Structures are given as C-alpha cells and as structure tokens.
Amino acid sequence: MAGTYDNEEQRMVDRIKCIAFREARNEGATFINRQWIAQKIHRTTRFVTEWREKSYDECFADYSKSGRKLKLSEASSDIILNASGKQGKSSYIVAKEIAEKQNEYVVRKTIDNYRSREGLKPFHVIPKPLKTETHISNRLWFCDWLKDWTEEDFLHLAPSDEFYVWIVRRPNYQNDRVWAKSIEDIEDDERYREMVKNQVCIGIFGIFTAKKLRWVIKDKGESWTG
Structure with a gap:
C-alpha cells in the first residue's frame, strides 16, 4: 500500500x-x-x-546507516541463518530484528537475495488433518444422531459448500512461510511443502439433497457470488 x-x-x-x-x-x-x-x-x-x-x-x-547495504555484516548474516527453518521469520520480521539488534537497516529484498544465494527456499505450512480425539468424538456423535432419521427427514436437508482444488496448495500467510534448504532442515513438523508460484486451481460450489446434486465450477478459482 x-x-x-x-x-x-x-x-x-x-x-x-x-x-x-x-x-x-x-x-x-x-x-x-x-x-x-x-x-x-x-x-x-x-x-x-x-x-x-x-x-x-x-x-x-538513526539514518546514518540507512539505505541499501551492499554487504551484510557477519552478525546480520547469522541472524538470517538462525531464522531459517522457523515459522514466523519472514524477511520483514528478520529485517526488523537486524535493525533492533545490530542497528543496521536493510530492506526485505536484500534478505531475500541473501537467502537465495545461500540456497534457502520458501516452504509453507500444511495444516495437519483434524483427527484429534475431540474431532473423532464429534463425528461419531453426529453419526449417532442421524442413525434414526428416515428418508423423509433427509428430504428436508440441502447441504452446500464452496471449496477449491489446488494442484499445489496455495501459499498461506507470511507467518506460515518457512525458509530452509530442504524439508529435512525444518524441525518439529514434517508437514511442509515447497512453495510454487501461480498455482492452478478450480473453485467448486456444490449443493445437494436426497434427490438431486447441483454444482458450479469456476475454472480459474473465482469465488462463488450466487
């Protein structure tokens, strides 16, 4: 902006x-x-x-050290490398950390370039499936609640949903981005995938009853507007 x-x-x-x-x-x-x-x-x-x-x-x-830096100090380089493999360490956040700790003012592009030269790549978080004990218990309760429904009961239902199908899951927020050389360098969570620019997806809106199923497909992933 x-x-x-x-x-x-x-x-x-x-x-x-x-x-x-x-x-x-x-x-x-x-x-x-x-x-x-x-x-x-x-x-x-x-x-x-x-x-x-x-x-x-x-x-x-203090603007005496402001402007585009031609070379990062060793301490600033260490801050960037130490931020690798960790969530919530975007180039913007790392630039602020360098300014606070080293009194050096660098732009995000400088940090992006340094990470690229070091062979670091951006990965984004893929949420784990909702399979906790609570989720399983809730689904079993829902099935038990429906077991005595008749066909006529189901005729009054018309569930609907809008969702997207991505070839590679879309990037999440900046704080979900992790810079690392490979997935193996990311600790504590194996559910990361390398980011891809301009991912292809389709948007699908579906609504169904016991008798009919209707859907609308947006081949470029646009939101359903009715």
Missing part, C-alpha cells in the same frame, strides 16, 4: 501521523479508526496498530 515512494524517512512521517490521529480520536474525533488512518496514510492496518499507541520519540531512527 505504501507505493514506490516508501523509504525509512517516509515511514517516520507516517508513524508520527498515526500517533497524531490517535490523539485526535482521544480528544473526540470518534470517526477516526484504524481503517480510516490506514487509508489516509496509505499504509496497512497492521502498521497503524503497531505505531498509534507509541510515543513520538519512538518514531525517530
């Missing part, structure tokens, strides 16, 4: 605006909310949430 003008100096200005708008809201401008501020400064609501409750002094940074 920030556009091509975005840089650390502009971010400082927008941080100050977040705080100023919050103060105006506290003084009675009740129409001001996170979404309103985000639209005014062309930032995300996450940016607004992060900065609106802070003090003005926290908005300023």
